[in-house]
Every structure is written in C-alpha cells, then in structure tokens.
Amino acid sequence: MRMRPASEPTYWYETDTAVGRLLLAGAAQALRRVHFQSGPHPMRAAPEWREDATPFARVLAQLGEYFSGTRRAFTLRLAPEGTAFQLAVWEALRAIPYGQTVSYGELARRLGDAGGARAVGLANGANPLPIIVPCHRVIGADGSLTGFGGGLFIKRALLSLEGAACVADLFSAHESARAANGVPARD
Numbered sequence: 001m002r003m004r005p006a007s008e009p010t011y012w013y014e015t016d017t018a019v020g021r022l023l024l025a026g027a028a029q030a031l032r033r034v035h036f037q038s039g040p041h042p043m044r045a046a047p048e049w050r051e052d053a054t055p056f057a058r059v060l061a062q063l064g065e066y067f068s069g070t071r072r073a074f075t076l077r078l079a080p081e082g083t084a085f086q087l088a089v090w091e092a093l094r095a096i097p098y099g100q101t102v103s104y105g106e107l108a109r110r111l112g113d114a115g116g117a118r119a120v121g122l123a124n125g126a127n128p129l130p131i132i133v134p135c136h137r138v139i140g141a142d143g144s145l146t147g148f149g150g151g152l153f154i155k156r157a158l159l160s161l162e163g164a165a166c167v168a169d170l171f172s173a174h175e176s177a178r179a180a181n182g183v184p185a186r187d
Contacts, residue, residue: 012045018161019154020123028055031080033128036150054124059132066091066131070162072098074132082126088162089123096137099162103141117141131158 010032012025020038024031025045035043045051053060058076065071073094080090096102104124108116122140127135130149136158139177140146148155 001007001145005075010046010049011048011052013051013056015056015063019062019131019150019157022063023046024056024059025049026055026079030077031056031059031129031132032079034130034132036154039150048142063131067161075080076132078132080128080133080147083127085119086123086126090129090135090169091118091135092140093127093133093135093137096134098134099164101137101139101159101164102119104138105141107138121147135159137162137164 008027010027012023014021014037016022019146020036022037022171023033023037023043023045024032025035025043033043037043062071062074062076070110080087081145082090088109088111092107095110096107102110104117105114106119107124108114111120113119122137122141124135125147127133128148130136136148145152145155145159
C-alpha cells in the first residue's frame with residue numbers, strides 16, 4: 001500500500017454531467033478517482049478530505065468538452081492505485097481509440113495473455129477512473145454490452161456519444177434471438 005505524505009491532502013468535488021452526478025477525488029496535482037454518484041452505491045468523501053473544485057479545473061473542462069463531443073482523449077495527470085496488472089490493464093484501456101470497442105479477450109491478447117479475459121474483466125471492473133480511462137469501450141466477445149460500474153445504461157450512453165458501432169446489450173441480444181426464433185417479444 002502506498003502511503004501519501006501528510007502534507008498532500010485529498011480533495012473532492014461533485015459535478016453534474018450528461019450521465020449523472022460524478023464525484024472526483026485526488027491530490028492537487030493528479031486525479032485518483034471518478035465515481036458515479038447516481039448508482040446504487042454513491043461514494044462519501046472521507047471526513048479528512050477537503051471539498052474544493054479548484055484542483056479539478058482541468059478535469060471539469062475536459063469532461064465538459066468530452067460530453068459536448070469536442071474532446072476524444074483526456075490529457076490529465078492521473079494517479080490510480082492498483083496492482084501492477086491492474087495498472088497495465090488501465091494503461092491498455094487508454095489506447096482504445098474514441099468510438100471503438102474491443103472485447104475482454106482481445107484486450108487480454110494485447111497484454112500478452114490470450115487466456116486472460118476474465119482477469120482483464122476483473123481489472124476493468126476495478127478501474128477507479130471511468131470515462132477518463134475508458135473501460136466503457138470493452139465489450140463481450142459477442143458484441144454485447146456487459147458489466148459497467150455506472151450501469152449498462154451509462155455504458156450505452158457513453159458509446160452512443162462516441163458513435164461506437166456496438167450499442168447492443170445482453171437483453172437486446174436475447175430479444176433479437178427470441179424474435180429470430182419466432183418467439184414474441186414480452187411486454
């Protein structure tokens with residue numbers, strides 16, 4: 001576990017975005033956390049954290065540009081904390097171009113572990129910087145939208161914003177299969 005010097009406080013700030021309220025947390029010089037507050041498990045700032053938007057000025061500006069469609073990549077100082085494998089996966093996520101998707105298996109292959117899709121999925125799910133480190137661009141091998149900490153509706157919205165070709169999910173894939181087999185859709 002990496003300890004931070006006592007002189008380096010953690011700041012936090014909440015902001016509203018096109019996909020709901022986000023909590024940002026980090027040091028004055030680097031972002032450590034982005035958390036979806038509208039989900040079932042909103043994050044509470046630790047009592048010793050300081051609420052202040054100032055350290056997040058660049059983050060807020062770049063998020064605004066991303067949601068308005070004028071930014072395709074984030075250029076921010078990041079300080080995620082994780083294992084060496086998680087950090088490698090999160091770095092590989094940053095290499096997935098805007099508007100494109102890859103499967104968990106493909107990402108594992110890119111990392112040199114063709115059989116590591118499940119491990120990649122676990123690391124992807126532990127990403128502390130969603131949107132900024134685009135874990136939403138990783139999909140199932142069949143093209144379906146699978147797990148996302150902010151919820152599949154947010155994953156779908158982010159991919160739609162980026163114009164990604166894949167905007168299916170497990171439920172719509174299941175309904176398509178039912179329709180192809182002549183089974184009526186449920187109301």
